[in-house]
Each structure stands twice: as C-alpha cells, then as structure tokens.
Amino acid sequence: MFEGRVAIVTGGTRGIGAAITEMLAKSGAHVAAGYSKGKEPAEACVARLKAEGASVSCHQGRVDDFNDCQRVVDEVLERFGRVDYLVNNAGITVDKTLRKMSNDDWHNVLNVNLSGAFHMTKAVLEHMIERGSGRIVNISSVIGETGNIGQANYSASKAGLFGFTKSTALELANKGITANVVAPGFIATEMVKAVPEAALAKVIEKIPQRRLGEPSEVARVVKFLLEDGSSYITGAVYTVNGGLDM
Amino acid sequence: MTLRSLAGRVAIVTGGSRGIGGAISRSLAADGAIVAVVGVAPDRERTAELRASLNGSAKLVHFYEADVADYPQCEAAVRNVIDDHGRVDILVNNAGITKDHTIRKMTVEEWKAVLDVNLSGPFFMMKAVLEHMIERKYGRIVNISSVVGHTGNFGQSNYAAAKAGLLGLTKTVALETARAGITVNAVAPGFTATEMVKLMPQAAIDVAKSRTPQDRLGEPDEIGRVVRFLIDEGSSFITGATYDVNGGMFM
Numbered sequence: 001m002f003e004g005r006v007a008i009v010t011g012g013t014r015g016i017g018a019a020i021t022e023m024l025a026k027s028g029a030h031v032a033a034g035y036s037k038g039k040e041p042a043e044a045c046v047a048r049l050k051a052e053g054a055s056v057s058c059h060q061g062r063v064d065d066f067n068d069c070q071r072v073v074d075e076v077l078e079r080f081g082r083v084d085y086l087v088n089n090a091g092i093t094v095d096k097t098l099r100k101m102s103n104d105d106w107h108n109v110l111n112v113n114l115s116g117a118f119h120m121t122k123a124v125l126e127h128m129i130e131r132g133s134g135r136i137v138n139i140s141s142v143i144g145e146t147g148n149i150g151q152a153n154y155s156a157s158k159a160g161l162f163g164f165t166k167s168t169a170l171e172l173a174n175k176g177i178t179a180n181v182v183a184p185g186f187i188a189t190e191m192v193k194a195v196p197e198a199a200l201a202k203v204i205e206k207i208p209q210r211r212l213g214e215p216s217e218v219a220r221v222v223k224f225l226l227e228d229g230s231s232y233i234t235g236a237v238y239t240v241n242g243g244l245d246m
Numbered sequence: 247m248t249l250r251s252l253a254g255r256v257a258i259v260t261g262g263s264r265g266i267g268g269a270i271s272r273s274l275a276a277d278g279a280i281v282a283v284v285g286v287a288p289d290r291e292r293t294a295e296l297r298a299s300l301n302g303s304a305k306l307v308h309f310y311e312a313d314v315a316d317y318p319q320c321e322a323a324v325r326n327v328i329d330d331h332g333r334v335d336i337l338v339n340n341a342g343i344t345k346d347h348t349i350r351k352m353t354v355e356e357w358k359a360v361l362d363v364n365l366s367g368p369f370f371m372m373k374a375v376l377e378h379m380i381e382r383k384y385g386r387i388v389n390i391s392s393v394v395g396h397t398g399n400f401g402q403s404n405y406a407a408a409k410a411g412l413l414g415l416t417k418t419v420a421l422e423t424a425r426a427g428i429t430v431n432a433v434a435p436g437f438t439a440t441e442m443v444k445l446m447p448q449a450a451i452d453v454a455k456s457r458t459p460q461d462r463l464g465e466p467d468e469i470g471r472v473v474r475f476l477i478d479e480g481s482s483f484i485t486g487a488t489y490d491v492n493g494g495m496f497m
Contacts, residue, residue, distance in 0.1 A: 001248075027248070095253075143432040173459030173494045192410045208424030213483040221484070222474050232436070232468040235461065235492040235497035246417040246486040 001227070003028035005174040008082045009074070010034040010063050010120060011090030013042040013120065015189035019088055019215030019221045021045070023223050025054035032076045033058045034090065063090045063116030064108075064167035066123070067099045073123040082131070085226050086124050088117035089139040091157075093191060095150040104117040113157035114164065121168060121179075134177040135226045138165050139218075158183075162237060178234035180225050185241025206242030249478045256331045257477070258324070260284045260314050260371060261341030262346030263292035265440035269297060269336055270467035273474045275303035281329045282334075284310050284320075284371075285341065288398060292495075314341050315359075317374070333382065337375050339368035340390040342408075343443060346401040347413040354488050357404045364401035364408035366414070372419055372430075386477040389416045391488065392438045396496045409434075413488055420486035429485040431476050436492025438464040455490035459494035 010018040022091065025031045035042040035058060046058045057079070061072040076083060088162030090114045091113045095103045117138050128134030143151055144158030162181060169179040186192050186203055192212065204210055218240050224235060239245060252274055264269040271281045283293045293309040294454060300307065308330070312323035324357045327334055345356040352368055368389050379385030393413035394402055395409030420430040437443050437454040443463065446454070455461055472491050490496065 043375055132357065169494050169497060172457055172462060208421050208485065209485065210425060211483075217480070217483040220480055229468065229471050232464045233472070233489075233491050233496045234495050236492075239487045240484050241487075242483050243420050243486040245423055 001215070002027045004188070005029045005084040006032065006076065006082050007085035007087065007226070008032045008034065008120070008124065008217055009078055009087040010116065012087070013045040013058055015094055015191060016044055016184065016187055016215045016218050017087075017089040019219040020089060020222050022049060022054070023216065023219040024085070024226070025049055025056050026052075027223060029085070030055040030057070030080050031147055032080065034061055034063070034072060036062050036090070046193040047140075049082070049111055050096070063088075063119055064111035065121040066128060069116075069119040072126075074080075083124050083127055084134065085122060086134070086136045087139065088136070090116055093151065093154050095154070097150050098152045099154065101152060108218060108243075109153035110157050110160075113117070113154065114160040117161060117164060117201060119245060128177050129139065129172075129175050132176040135230075136165075136168065136177065136179040137222050137225050138179070138181050140181045140183040142239065142244050143154075143182055143187040144183060145245045146169065165233045165237075178225070178231060180233060180235065181237045182218060182221050182225065183237055183239045184213060184218045185239070186212050187215055189215060211242060213240060213242060249277070250472065250480060251278050255279045256333050257329065257336035258282045258284055258327060258334055258371070258375070259338045259340055259377065260367065261289070263289040263296050263309075265442060266435060266438055266466045266469045267338075267340040268296050269470035270473050271307060271341060272300065273467070273470045274289070274336070274477070275300060275306040276334065277474070278303075278335065279306065280331050281307045282310050282323075283307060284312050284314065284323050286313050295377040304453040312369060314339075317364035317370045320367075320374045324371070324378070328378060334375050334378055335384060335386065337371060337385070337387045338401060338473060338477070339371055339387070341367055342390065342442075344402065344405050346405070347403075348401050349403045352403060354484045360404035361411075364405065368417060369410060373381050374424065376423070378426050380423070380426045383427040384483070385423070386428075387419070387430040388473050388476050389430070389432045390473075391416075391432045391434040391489070393434055393492045393496045395434060416488070417486045419486070427480060429476070431484060431486065432488040433469060433472050433476065434480065434488055434490045435462055435469045436490075436495040438466060438469055440466060441460065447454060457495055458492065462492060462493060464491060
C-alpha cells in the first residue's frame with residue numbers, strides 16, 4: 001500500500017514508535033526510524049524488521065535540537081529521495097509534582113515532546129510543500145486532554161501538540177498536506193510499565209475497558225491517517241484510549 | 247488499510263441506501279458483511295438501486311422498513327434482522343434529516359421531527375440491539391454526527407442540537423458498555439457532497455466551502471472509510487471517541 005513511500009518516525013525504535021515503524025514498513029514504506037540514545041537496541045530493532053523483509057533504517061539525532069533535525073531530514077532525503085510521512089512520536093517523561101519539578105525538568109520535556117515536533121515539521125516542510133503532498137501525524141496523549149498528577153510538564157507538552165497540529169493543519173490545508181493528532185491512552189510500553197504496580201493498577205481501574213492498549217492498536221490509527229484516502233481528515237484528534245477521556 | 251474481513255458479520259445501517267449511508271453500506275458489503283439497510287418506505291426503491299450498482303456483493307444487502315423515530319418499529323426491524331441472519335455485530339446510526347429554518351421561523355414540529363430522527367433514532371436503535379450485543383459480548387456501534395454538532399450552523403438549531411446531543415449519547419453508551427466487548431464511537435463529517443447538502447442553496451454551499459480550509463466538500467467514501475475503520479475488529483481499544491472528517495473545518 002505504501003510502496004515507494006518514505007516515512008520518518010521519531011522515537012521509532014521503541015514502544016509505540018517501534019509499532020508504527022513496523023506497521024508502516026510492513027505496508028511497503030521505507031521507514032527512517034529516529035532514536036536519540038541506545039544505539040544497540042535501535043539497531044537490533046532495525047535488524048529484526050529487516051530480517052522480516054522490511055525496509056527500515058535508523059538515524060541517531062536529537063529532536064530537541066533543530067540543527068540535528070535538519071541534518072537527519074537531509075540525510076533521509078539524500079539516501080531515500082523523499083519524505084511522504086512524518087510521525088512525531090518521540091517523547092520523554094520526567095515526572096514530579098509541580099512543587100518538586102525543576103525548571104530543567106520542565107524544559108527537557110517541553111523541548112523533546114513539543115519543540116521536537118516543531119523542529120521536525122519545520123525541517124521537512126519545504127520539501128513537502130514543494131512536492132504538494134505530505135502527511136504529518138503527531139502523537140499526543142490522553143494526558144494532554146485530562147492532565148495528570150506529577151506530569152505538569154508532560155501534559156503541557158502533549159496539550160501543546162493539539163494547538164500546534166491545528167495551526168499546522170490550517171496553514172497547509174491548501175497545499176496537499178494534512179496534519180493530525182493521535183492521542184493514545186495508557187499503552188503497554190516500557191514507559192507505562194515503569195510505573196509502580198500499585199499505581200498502574202489504579203490507572204487501569206480508571207480505564208472504562210479496564211485494560212492497557214497495545215502499541216499496535218495505536219499504530220493502526222496512525223497508518224489509517226497516512227493513507228491516501230484520508231486526505232479530507234486534517235486538524236483532527238483521533239483518540240485510542242479504551243474510553244478513558246470521557 | 248489491512249482490515250479484517252467482515253465475512254459472517256451482520257451490520258445494520260440506518261439510512262443506508264444513499265448519501266453517506268450508501269457509501270457505508272457499499273464499503274461493508276464489499277468486505278463481506280451482510281448489510282441490513284433500515285429506512286422508511288422510499289428507501290426500499292433506493293436500496294434496490296444501491297444493490298443494482300453493486301457487483302458481487304449485491305446479494306448481501308437487504309432492506310428493512312422502519313421509521314427510526316418510532317421505537318416499536320426499531321425493535322421490530324432489529325428482531326427481523328436477527329431472525330433472518332442470526333445476529334447483529336455492527337450498528338451504524340446514520341439516518342438523518344434536515345428541516346432548516348432560523349429559530350424565529352422554526353416550528354415546534356420542525357424541531358421535534360429532527361430531534362426524533364437524528365437523536366432519538368440512534369437511542370432507539372441502540373436500545374433495541376444492545377441486549378443482543380451484550381449477550382454475545384461483541385458489538386461495534388458508530389453514530390454519524392456532524393461538524394454542525396460542534397460549531398452550530400445558521401438555520402440549523404434543531405440539526406445542531408441533535409448532532410451535538412449524539413456526541414453525549416455516544417460517550418455515555420460507550421461508558422456503559424465498555425466492559426461488554428462493545429465499542430461506541432461517533433464520526434463527525436464536514437459538508438459532504440450528498441443530496442442533503444446539494445439541497446442547500448448554492449450561496450450556503452459556497453459559505454460552507456469557504457469555511458472549510460481545504461476549500462472543498464468531502465466525498466461520501468471519505469466518510470465511509472472512517473466508519474469502516476472504527477467497526478473493524480482491530481479497533482477494540484477505540485471507544486467514546488469522535489473522529490472528525492471535515493477538511494479542517496472544525497479543529
């Protein structure tokens with residue numbers, strides 16, 4: 001379905017990002033998966049997918065640094081000729097209540113989760129505009145809708161993505177480019193599994209379906225939004241959360 | 247999209263003979279579902295036309311006459327579908343009408359008629375099918391709302407109220423059925439190239455387009471594919487959501 005297409009997935013070698021990489025690659029796209037730290041696991045992820053016949057490359061870079069984003073985008077363009085899809089998935093958490101949250105904790109999360117999407121979008125945008133087509137999907141979170149104790153930085157960054165995406169969608173609506181958000185609930189990734197068991201049980205208790213989502217359940221929504229047929233969907237927020245945000 | 251086949255599934259699509267509903271029926275039948283179109287008398291002929299336009303899947307489409315504004319008729323239609331086909335896995339509440347007037351000129355009858363079909367209709371249909379779905383621990387319900395439910399629209403106080411009400415109804419039923427293997431979601435289309443929209447005065451259509459950042463109307467198939475996605479087996483973690491498809495008209 002995506003044969004000949006090229007996707008960039010930031011944070012694309014772990015968690016939800018790895019599921020997105022896998023799903024797009026298995027649909028025929030070449031996926032350039034970004035990672036910042038952990039070269040070995042990133043390369044292992046790529047090797048595993050390649051062994052299954054997928055076309056995947058991994059690219060080290062920091063999304064909180066615009067120059068680094070531009071460097072990676074240029075590298076992908078040089079090696080693979082085009083970028084059709086940008087999935088801004090890279091995210092970090094540094095959880096503390098506001099009283100204990102340092103300014104650095106705040107900035108570090110904002111810089112990756114929110115500025116990262118801005119940097120990557122900016123780096124790839126002229127190319128997409130020139131080609132008159134592109135799909136951008138930003139991965140937000142149910143926490144961006146609801147807030148969460150101990151996540152002032154994370155919730156602000158994820159809510160910020162809603163505004164950023166909508167402005168981007170408006171500015172690009174007549175240029176063949178769509179920009180949308182996928183907002184997952186609690187998904188069974190390392191990030192969520194790092195939550196202490198008692199706290200996780202409390203989280204699950206609040207999810208109407210009483211279960212965590214699987215990374216692939218998020219990836220399939222991303223893939224749907226990237227499809228050619230989804231061109232009338234822009235500026236939208238598609239939630240996948242087992243009913244958590246109602 | 248690599249979705250799972252719908253072979254063996256039975257879907258009810260209200261107002262499924264034309265417009266967005268017709269695109270939904272076509273897409274579900276194309277993937278193998280038995281489609282029970284529920285509609286009022288004139289929809290029988292329209293369903294025959296829809297069937298004639300289908301190739302291999304024509305025999306999967308059936309018509310059941312019922313006015314969704316009337317609860318006993320909804321119950322009877324659901325019972326007949328289950329009697330004929332053994333089950334209902336999917337319900338798409340798509341039937342909708344417009345009776346546009348500014349509130350100053352809108353009659354109480356116009357208000358009530360639109361609420362009865364567009365909002366009470368989905369309530370009645372869900373109520374009629376829910377026990378069956380709960381027993382079988384499986385169901386996919388999609389309610390077709392509208393961008394007008396988010397934004398309001400000049401001359402559509404009844405329609406906007408019904409479509410906004412549908413979002414509240416969707417979330418509540420989603421909560422109530424979250425642990426029963428049933429998902430309930432809304433799709434909110436923007437202005438879509440159907441007869442309903444084509445009936446609008448040209449000036450109003452131009453205004454709608456100019457308010458759409460992509461500067462075009464949507465096509466029924468562009469809505470149908472979102473419904474198809476949500477009713478897929480793989481969409482089980484999506485419930486209580488509203489998926490907008492509007493060319494950027496409402497963000």
